[in-house]
Amino acid sequence: MAKREYNFTDIEKRWQGFWEGCGLFHTDESSRKEKFYCLVMFPYPSGTLHVGHGRNYIIGDVVARYKIMKGYNVLSAIGWDAFGLPAENAAIKGGIHPAIWTKNNIKAMKRQLHRWGVGYDWNREITSCDPDYYKWTQWIFLKLYEHNLAYKKKAAVNWCPSCATVLANEQVVDGCCERCDTPVRQRDLEQWFFRISQYAQKLLDDISLLEGWPERVKTMQANWIGRSEGVRVDFKLENSGKALPCFTTRPDTLYGVTFVSLAPEHSIIEELISGTLQEKAVMDFVDRVRNQGIVERTAEATEKEGIFTGRYVINPVNNDKVPIWVANYVLMEYGTGAVMGVPAHDRRDFLFARKYQLPIKVVIQPKGEELRANTMKEAYVDNGIQVNSGNFDGMSNTEAIKKIAMHLEYKGLGTKTVTYRLRDWLISRQRYWGAPIPIVYCEKCGTLPVPESQLPVVLPETVEFKSHGMSPLAEVDSFINTNCPKCSGMARREIDTMDTFVDSSWYFLRYLSPKDDSQPFVTKKVNKWLPVDQYIGGVEHAILHLLYSRFITKALYDFRYINFKEPFQHLFTQGMIIKEGAKMSKSKGNVVSPDILIDKYGADTQRLYILFIGPPQKDAEWxxxxxxxxxxxxxxxxxxxxxxxxxxxxxxxxxxxxxxxxxxxxxxxxxxxxxxxxxxxxxxxxxxxxxxxxxxxxxxxxxxxxxxxxxxxxxxxxxxxxxxxxxxxxxxxxxxxxxxxxxxxxxxxxxxxxxxxxxxxxxxxxxxQEEVVEIVVQINSKVRGHLSVPIDVSNADLKRRVLSDERIAGFLNGKEVMDIVVVPKKLMNIVVK
RNA sequence: GGGCGAGUGGUGGAAUGGCAGACACGAAGGACUUAAAAUCCUUUGACCGUUAAAGGUUGUGUGGGUUCGACUCCCACCUCGCCCA
The missing domain is CATH 1.10.730.10 (Isoleucyl-tRNA Synthetase; Domain 1)
Known part of the structure; x- marks a missing residue:
């Protein structure tokens, strides 16, 4: 008979066409089968895909095809997370418009996805830089604004004084501008925020609903939210008696306070120092520190620095008079921007006190030894027994945490408080290639949202990309100048665009009605199809993207647009593909192109190898x-x-x-x-x-x-x-x-x-069911033989057979049998002496 | 510093309390071929051992523990990776 060649090129082309033609991945929403929403994280169209990316889509495709065969009505769709900085950089460097650059990349990547044979319902394809899509991203902004979850405030941005431009965090390299190496300064700009902090507790509590998520990711989410319980203690200013609230999670150390330090941004500083001898020195220090980045300021390696303000506060529990300092390691964003300094029991406070010769007072003694302030080498931060703590002496510090907090509340000296590490989400970007923030400023009427009927606020196409200066939008008069939606007078538009994480925080809702121009999503449909049954993506999105998507979902739930509280029922995070010890990336030059391999061996071979390389949740070496x-x-x-x-x-x-x-x-x-x-x-x-x-x-x-x-x-x-x-x-x-x-x-x-x-x-x-099994025979846990026996052999029969075996008998000769352990159908261990 | 992973042949990995190294790569030898590629067959953790069979010892980062039995469970430590400070 004639041998037929395995001609993978023809075969793969043929079946890809066949699936397209028969609508294998076309989801019939009227089907009565049980639904299964299978979602891979939609890609950023950065250029071309490498085999490391392929793992994500191939895993998703395997799951989708398996579920189809299991009889589910599977929804598997894809789109493009198409706004973002790389497109704008390409425009600046290569003179190509971001829209063209993005479109070309999408085309190239789509071709690659097809060649892998991964199937999607392409009728549902979405692109986040498309006005049809970002219209609804803007709609989400308006809804958050309407519910007081979007607001504007001054916040620090990275500023390059030489380029006179705002830099994204990734454009800051070692504290300097990546383009001109000028040290980056911090500058305050009015910027838009989403009030995600209001959802901190819900986001934390509902982690318990995420049964199908890896523990690791849930822990990362919880740590990021960073709930801590503590007390806000009111210290009184010595001269005025005005309260200076300090947040602490360790009220048990309150008797050990020897100073209080303020964040350089703290509003009380000016008032404190005005007219004092230190005024100028303190203001210089504040200016200098505020120009350091927050990351740099709080890094462990950074020198702790501070300056005395010349003022004092009174410790409410023991009336100690302690000095007020300003310190670089205190952040305005956390707690109250003022912290109590307890050198004996806090590492940073200890270093600070040693540096500036501030007193150290021990108030917690470990069991079995006695700490002395003048001989301590480091802070003692563990549990122990209270000393020098008034009525609380002799109590365990864990007990004292509760008792001192109660005491403060009872006396009206403080309040039990919960704080979160989670900050509000800064969504303003001083960039062109993003969804414009739908806000208008009118001199008469103030800040106004763009009415829903006027959406989308379309990005102007013709702009000039420069490597210096502000966002290109700042120079487009036809965009900026508009009419006030309220008084019809002259008004100007917000020129900032939204963080791309906003685009990706709701895209999974859009797949159900990708072309609907009357609403962002259809409530009835998303309520039927969500939460997503299986979400698949890289662990690098374990915090931000997932947290933001959860937040938007919860907000939409509270606004009664949807009836589910969590977007993703099960989450799978696949491992990276490593080459030459590093993650594949163009800059490292270690990428493996799928195209060459497909030409040589076909897509099936490549899929098989990627799946065979190792367990998909673990990193694997290519x-x-x-x-x-x-x-x-x-x-x-x-x-x-x-x-x-x-x-x-x-x-x-x-x-x-x-x-x-x-x-x-x-x-x-x-x-x-x-x-x-x-x-x-x-x-x-x-x-x-x-x-x-x-x-x-x-x-x-x-x-x-x-x-x-x-x-x-x-x-x-x-x-x-x-x-x-x-x-x-x-x-x-x-x-x-x-x-x-x-x-x-x-x-x-x-x-x-x-x-x-x-x-x-x-x-x-x-x-x-096997009929015959091979029993491993061990003597003192060493394998000494194998014996084939019928599967249903009795233990007694098995023992008889083993002991009568010639070889085994030889081993047992002259030894005393102490015990025989039998594991049915597997093994028998004879313990001898 | 904290949290979470991981550490097994030359390589990717398998085994979650019961024969360590499944499956695959690579390597070595052989068959086919004028030759090569492809394909097929054999061997392949290390060490000792026999003409050959057999057989034995040792072996899952290190050190302890629990158990008839530990890659697997417990304790301590070392190294690497990721995330957070």
């Missing part, structure tokens, strides 16, 4: 040579099935009756059923695609030792049917991983396409 292993396997599978291409139609199909099979056929039939079980478990429970594939490889190795002949009698027909059954199962099990070749072979073996209309195979419980 090895170009490893790819051939996947290619060889597919070739063997191809050969095995096409060898009998003209036989399948001639051999009558028959149900397989275990009792009539030859021993070899029975073994193969059993192995086939065992493989179904193994692969299904790997798909359902752990997503260990690598071991699922290994199991199928093993099965094919077993087919190799099974003697297939073109049947000429009934017994041979039976054998052939067992072989055919095994190959059909192999194709079904492999189809989510390597869909093209499986479709082709499914047809070759005599079926009508598509294989994805088949249901996922179930295993025959009776068939997986």
């Amino acid at each position: 090895n170009d040579r490893g790819v051939v292993g996947a290619y060889r396997f597919l070739n063997r599978l191809w050969q095995k099935i096409t060898d009998y291409e003209d036989v399948y139609a001639k051999v009558q199909r028959a149900d397989i009756d275990m009792n009539k099979l030859s021993p070899a056929a029975k073994t193969l039939y059993r192995q086939t059923n065992q493989t179904i079980k193994k692969v299904t478990e790997d798909m359902e429970t752990s997503w260990h695609f690598n071991t699922a594939i290994a199991a199928v490889m093993e099965l094919l190795n077993n087919v190799d030792v099974f003697n297939v002949v073109i049947p000429s009698n009934a017994a041979e027909e039976l054998n052939f049917n067992v072989f055919r059954h095994t190959m059909e199962i192999t194709l079904l099990l492999m189809s989510p991983f390597t869909p093209h070749i499986c479709e082709e072979l499914w047809e070759a073996i005599g079926h009508k396409p598509s294989i994805f209309q088949q249901t996922w195979p179930a295993y025959d419980k009776n068939a997986i």
Whole structure:
């Protein structure tokens, strides 16, 4: 018979066209099947994809195809997170408009996705830089504004004095501008914020609803929100008696306060120092520190610096008079911007006190030793017993935390308070390539939202990109000048655009009605399809993107647009693909292009290798040579099935009756059923695609030792049917991983396409049962022999057989048997002395 | 400094209390070929051992512990990675 080549190029093209034509991934929303929303994080169109990106989409495709075969109505869609800085940089450097650059990249990446054979409902494709999309991003801004969750305030930005421009954090390298190396300064600008802090507690509490999320990601979210319980203690200014509130999580150390320090931004400073001798020195210090970045100021390695204000406060619990300092490590954003200094029991306070010769007062003693202020080498931050603490002496400090807080509240000297590390979300970007913030400033009427009917506020196309100065939007008069929506008088538009994280915080709602121009999403549809059943993406988005999406979802829930509180039911974070010890990136020059590999081996080979490389949640090292292993396997599978291409139609199909099979056929039939079980478990429970594939490889190795002949009698027909059954199962099990070749072979073996209309195979419980098992015989836990016994052998019978075994008896000669441990169907351990 | 991962052959990895190294890569030897590629077969943790079979010892970062039995569970430590300071 003529051998047919495994011509992957033609095969892959053919089936990609077929799936497109038959609408395999087209989601029929009226279907009565149970829904399954499978979502991969939508890509930023940065240029071309490498195999590291491919892992994400291929995993998503495997899950989608598997769920289709399991009988779900699957929704799998994709779009483009298309606003952002790289496009604007390309415009500045290469003179190409961001819109063109983005469009070209989308085109190139779409082609790559198609070549991988990953399937989406392309009718639902969305692009966040499209006015049809960002109209609704602006709508979300308006809704947040309406509910007082969007507001404007002054906030520090990175400012390059030489370029006279605002820099994004990633444009600041070692505290300097990445372009001109000028030290970056902090400058206050009026900017828009989303009040995510108002949702801090809800975001924290509802982590418990995220059952299908990795623990690691949940912990990262909780840490980022950073709830801490403490007390706001009112210290009184010595001269005026005015309260200076300090937040502390350690009220047990209150008796050990020897100074109080203020953030340089604290509003009380001016009032404190005015007219004092220190006034000028303090103001100089404040100016200098405020120009340091926050990251730099609070870094462990940065020198703690401060200056005395010349003023004092009174400690409310013991009336100690303690000095007020201004310190670089205190932040206005956290707590009250004023902290009490307890050198004996806080590391930073200890260093600070030593540096400026401030007193150290021990108020907590560890068990079994006695700390002395003048001999301490470092702060003691652990638990112990209260000393020098008035009525609280002798109490454990954990007890004192509660008692002192109660005491303060009772006396009206403080309030129990909860604070969060989570800051409000700064969404203003002084950039062109983003969704314009829909706000108008009128001299008469003030700050006004753009009415919904006037959305979208469209980005002007013709702008000038310069490497210096403000956002290009600042110079487009036709954009800036507008009419006030209230009084129709002259008004000007907000020129800042939104952080791209706003675009990506709601896109998963848009897939349900991507073209609806009357509303951002259809409540009825999103309520039916969300939460997303399975979200798949990189762990680098474990904090911000997921937290912002959760916040927007919760806000929309509170505004009664949707009836679910969390957007993503299950989350899967895949590991990175590493090459030469580093993450693949263009700048490192270690990227592997999928196109070259597809040309050489085909998409199925590449998919198989990426899935086989290791457990998908772990990082994995890419090895170009490893790819051939996947290619060889597919070739063997191809050969095995096409060898009998003209036989399948001639051999009558028959149900397989275990009792009539030859021993070899029975073994193969059993192995086939065992493989179904193994692969299904790997798909359902752990997503260990690598071991699922290994199991199928093993099965094919077993087919190799099974003697297939073109049947000429009934017994041979039976054998052939067992072989055919095994190959059909192999194709079904492999189809989510390597869909093209499986479709082709499914047809070759005599079926009508598509294989994805088949249901996922179930295993025959009776068939997986072995008749004979091999028992490992150990003596003192060392393997000394193996024994084949019927599966249903009794323990007593097993012992008798083992002890009468010649070899085992030799080992036992002259030794006393102390104990025999039997693990049914597996092992027997004889303990001897 | 804190939190979370991880550490197994030459390599990617498998085994979650029961034969360590499945599956694959690479390597070595062989078959086919004028030759090469492809393909197929054999071997492949290390060490000792025999003409050959066998067989033995040792082995999952280090040190302890629990157990008849530990890559797996517990304690301490070392190294690397990620996130946060």
